[in-house]
Amino acid sequence: MAKRAPVGSDAEAGAPRGAPASVPDAWLVGRVRAGDAEAYGELVRRHMRRAFSIAYRILEHREDAEDVVQEAFVRALERFDTLEPGRPFAPWMYRIVVNGALNYRRARSVRRTEPIPEDTRSGDAAPDGAAERAELSRRLRDAMAGLPERQRTIVQLAELEGFSSAEVAEILGLSDGTVRWHLHQARRTLREALAPLLEEDR
Amino acid sequence: MNDERRGPGTSGDALRRALLAASPEPPLDAVDWDALHGRVMAQAPKILARSAARRAWWDVAAAWAARGIPVTAASAAAAAVLLALAGAPTAAWLAEYETIALLPTTMETELAADAAMLIGNEIGDDELAWALLVYEGEEP
Numbered sequence: 001m002a003k004r005a006p007v008g009s010d011a012e013a014g015a016p017r018g019a020p021a022s023v024p025d026a027w028l029v030g031r032v033r034a035g036d037a038e039a040y041g042e043l044v045r046r047h048m049r050r051a052f053s054i055a056y057r058i059l060e061h062r063e064d065a066e067d068v069v070q071e072a073f074v075r076a077l078e079r080f081d082t083l084e085p086g087r088p089f090a091p092w093m094y095r096i097v098v099n100g101a102l103n104y105r106r107a108r109s110v111r112r113t114e115p116i117p118e119d120t121r122s123g124d125a126a127p128d129g130a131a132e133r134a135e136l137s138r139r140l141r142d143a144m145a146g147l148p149e150r151q152r153t154i155v156q157l158a159e160l161e162g163f164s165s166a167e168v169a170e171i172l173g174l175s176d177g178t179v180r181w182h183l184h185q186a187r188r189t190l191r192e193a194l195a196p197l198l199e200e201d202r
Numbered sequence: 203m204n205d206e207r208r209g210p211g212t213s214g215d216a217l218r219r220a221l222l223a224a225s226p227e228p229p230l231d232a233v234d235w236d237a238l239h240g241r242v243m244a245q246a247p248k249i250l251a252r253s254a255a256r257r258a259w260w261d262v263a264a265a266w267a268a269r270g271i272p273v274t275a276a277s278a279a280a281a282a283v284l285l286a287l288a289g290a291p292t293a294a295w296l297a298e299y300e301t302i303a304l305l306p307t308t309m310e311t312e313l314a315a316d317a318a319m320l321i322g323n324e325i326g327d328d329e330l331a332w333a334l335l336v337y338e339g340e341e342p
Contacts, residue, residue, distance in 0.1 A: 035254050037246045044242050049230060052238075056228035065228070066238055073242040077249045137224040144221075159221050191217055 025089045032080060044073050047090060051097045057156040058101040059108075068104050072097045091170040098153065098171060136194065143193035151186040158183055 025046070031039030048069060055065035055072075076096050083092050144152055157168045169179040291299075
């Protein structure tokens, strides 16, 4: 997994142009409050990739994730005055993305009945052999699907997106302790589901 | 702290690797970032204009409130002072008040005296009726 910039940082990977990374998010936020659309454009540029990544982890569908990200950035601008002065932009933005993705998935689960496409990624850490990999993926997907929504989201943000428990807590509006507890519970559940395969992997 | 901090080869690390292997990587290269950015920013001017209009309305309201509250407070204070000064009783007013205040007492005393005289004289029904008519101003 690629090393991620901290959730509140201004130096998100993949800001192709616009204001230099040395210009802090807080300054851009101030400009947006004054009605500067260009400043918001720069914030979008800085955070849209990470926002997409988060939405994709939850939705596992590119177009859906793009729709959610687009809607999230529009909603964020509409509700910009709810971003408290002094609070970092990124966790606030990612919370809107997470909530949007979760709502989208709930709506989609009503609309769609076909299963989520199987994983096509070949993990180098997976057990040797396509059959074992497929079995591991299937068990893991089943175990993840069986987790309560909150625990599943925490696992996706912490284990897959690489956020620390404190960052997850800030994004989800929970206490750090609550996030750690959910993470512990989720890991235990997943380990139990995968125990035989993980033993072979060691 | 938690499982995140475990070393390589532990079950926490294996679990993470298994999760990553089982989860499709976000297809960052497949997204048209300029188009996505453009779709968001196409709506930005309208939203910012609405926000500015809302802010302008609040600014006007706040400006009026900023001026209105001291003016109202000053007016209230001035009115209280004027009422206090205008309401102070003068000597002439006090004299008139005392005269008026004494009137009911005088009338009650006179009526009581008349009643006592009538009862004391054991007047008849005709006399009582006549007295009532006189009292009510309908003297025949």
